[in-house]
Amino acid sequence: MTPLGSGGLLLIEPPVYQDERGEFFESWNERTFAGLGIPVRFVQDNQSLSLRRGTLRGIHFQTGGFAQAKLIRCTSGAIQDAAVDLRKESPDYLRVFTVDLSADDVRMLFIPRGFGHGFLTLADHTIVQYKADAFYEPGSEGSIRWDDPVLGIDWKLPEGMTPILSQKDAAAPYLRSISKNPA
Numbered sequence: 001m002t003p004l005g006s007g008g009l010l011l012i013e014p015p016v017y018q019d020e021r022g023e024f025f026e027s028w029n030e031r032t033f034a035g036l037g038i039p040v041r042f043v044q045d046n047q048s049l050s051l052r053r054g055t056l057r058g059i060h061f062q063t064g065g066f067a068q069a070k071l072i073r074c075t076s077g078a079i080q081d082a083a084v085d086l087r088k089e090s091p092d093y094l095r096v097f098t099v100d101l102s103a104d105d106v107r108m109l110f111i112p113r114g115f116g117h118g119f120l121t122l123a124d125h126t127i128v129q130y131k132a133d134a135f136y137e138p139g140s141e142g143s144i145r146w147d148d149p150v151l152g153i154d155w156k157l158p159e160g161m162t163p164i165l166s167q168k169d170a171a172a173p174y175l176r177s178i179s180k181n182p183a
């Protein structure tokens with residue numbers, strides 16, 4: 001388990017048990033995570049499939065009491081994942097952390113509540129599965145533009161390519177235009 005920054009973001013690599021059939025690992029164990037200092041109880045499991053490389057989902061977050069901690073993993077293809085600390089009281093406020101996750105490894109990213117999250121697919125047919133510790137609440141959703149200059153995320157986009165975005169993400173605001181504390 002590798003802390004990223006000092007805000008509770010963790011890159012987790014569970015032990016893999018291999019035998020002649022293949023391999024097995026625990027992708028989630030509440031007791032193990034509590035022992036790692038992550039007392040979290042997930043209530044929702046999500047999966048997205050992005051058909052093409054260069055698809056960018058995010059930066060999204062849920063505000064206030066609906067904020068979600070997430071456990072992210074990639075089970076097909078690969079992503080460049082980005083998490084940004086939106087908690088004004090954090091020493092890492094507005095600091096962006098990026099990490100590549102792939103179906104070829106078992107690494108997972110734990111993102112505490114109060115972060116914005118997004119990812120860029122690095123391959124076609126990329127599947128991301130992630131758990132959340134609070135329910136989806138459309139009315140509390142917030143977003144920040146993927147290319148926000150304050151965040152300055154260095155996305156691994158192929159030369160000259162603009163990302164494939166949802167209409168919502170294409171219309172996302174820049175940070176400076178978000179008046180209230182976004183998270």
Ligand SMILES: Cc1cn([C@H]2C[C@H](O)[C@@H](COP(=O)(O)OP(=O)(O)O[C@H]3O[C@H](C)C(=O)[C@H](O)[C@H]3O)O2)c(=O)[nH]c1=O
Nearest residue numbers: 046048057058059060061070117118119135136166168
């Ligand atoms: C997030 C969510 C969405 N939906 C429905 C709403 C839409 O009809 C459809 C697609 O939603 P959206 O375009 O927001 O999906 P993404 O762009 O992949 O959003 C996600 O992308 C970034 C990377 C995240 O971390 C968030 O968890 C999440 O916002 O699924 C649900 O029914 N439940 C849900 O929990």
